[in-house]
Amino acid sequence: MLEFEGYRRPDGQVGTRNYVGVFSTVVCANEVAEDIARQVDGAVSFTHHQGCCQTPVDLKRVNEVLIGLGGNPNLAAVLLVSLGCESTAVAEVVAGIAKTGKRVETIAIQEHGGAARTRAEGTLIVQDMVAEASSQKSERFPISELVLGMKCGSSDTTQGLSATPVIGVASDRIVAAGGTTILGEITEFIGAEHIVARHAETPEIGKQILALVERMENRAKAVGCDMRGGQPTGGNIKGGLSTIEEKSLGAIAKAGTAPIRAVYEYGVRPQVKGLVVMDSPGREPEILTGLAAAGCNVIAFATGRGAPQGFPFVPVVKLTGNALTWERMRDHMDMSVAGVIDGTESIPQAGERLLERIVEVASGARTRSEITGYTRAMDIYVTGPVI
């Protein structure tokens, strides 16, 4: 039985890291949140571009995502840095995070008389939070406590043949052990949505998946863009992809073979174990943030050309099937599955190796993005205009 070394939180979730989070509640507080986190070893900041002058739908999204991020088990405590006049419902966010039983405090720049005082006061609070967090002992947990986010990006032809099906194997293993895996990137379902829907556990869930894809497509159409018309792209066709079904299948191979048990809105924490689908676009900052808000404690990321992005407090394991990328982007890649392409390793073997790597990382082994500090791919996905 595979086990990892993690941190039990008061609400029962298990973290793979033990950070203190410093969040800006609005774009206008980003600098101060970053400064505070930079001054305290053990703290990480989450910043974004939202929280004011937005539609009510998007403001609700910002509140919910901040609550989800604060509730992520990789954080032991959270300090919210507010400007003071933003539209984010700060008290609601505090109450939402507090429900998880962890310590959460707020500091407002306008109330404290400017950035310098807020930095000083905030730094003292976060130091105190880190002191508390660092005394928590790690324990061993079965992999059923893993919540794995899945993503691919900076794609090439090798990806659908190696890295994405390898993630699929790891996902199947985690699901079989009673864990949770989350598939996002709804944009990448387009053309293969009927196939994704067939993996739904019930016809109702299948309909929800199709509705999600249709909504994503309509968002693109609303700005006068027909995504389907140009898919696969000229470059895809040159590379050998003949149809949109083929292209999307390469991306969704990372879902493995488990049934899809539920469909969730962006950043919403799954209420069931097993494989679930979450609404999200494919772009790194938004999907990584959505997966973190949904409670992922580790993320697997397949790449062909070499995507370097990581996230502040959820480790992102990068794998590539492209031998040249493994060599050239070495400081950003955690694992090569090029053996699947050259025939020295099977997809199930590589999947097993990825699962072992995920368990090591969950237990504290540092990912390349953590080591290089390339961990700032973050933003909250909103669908309306800035007004």
Next chain:
Amino acid sequence: MKRDAIAIKDGDNVATALRDLNAGETVAVGIGETVVPVTMGAAVEFGHKLALVEISHGQDILKYGEVIGRATADIPKGAHVHVHNIESLRGRGDLA
């Protein structure tokens, strides 16, 4: 084991070239743990597909064990399979 092309699932009728394949050569196609020889009827570039079996006009094209399109011509074993002889089946009406 050395492979020149790879098929993802048993039952797939196309494989993907892992290097540029030349017309006339016999290549090793990996399907799971097994390797089968296929004699190339045409050149197929890295990343492009070749037919593993004879495929009739109108037949489904299977990759990942799923239908990725339909043949728009009879495709001999070892031929290049691409936009010139297969088409997408994707349509809004048949999603449910």
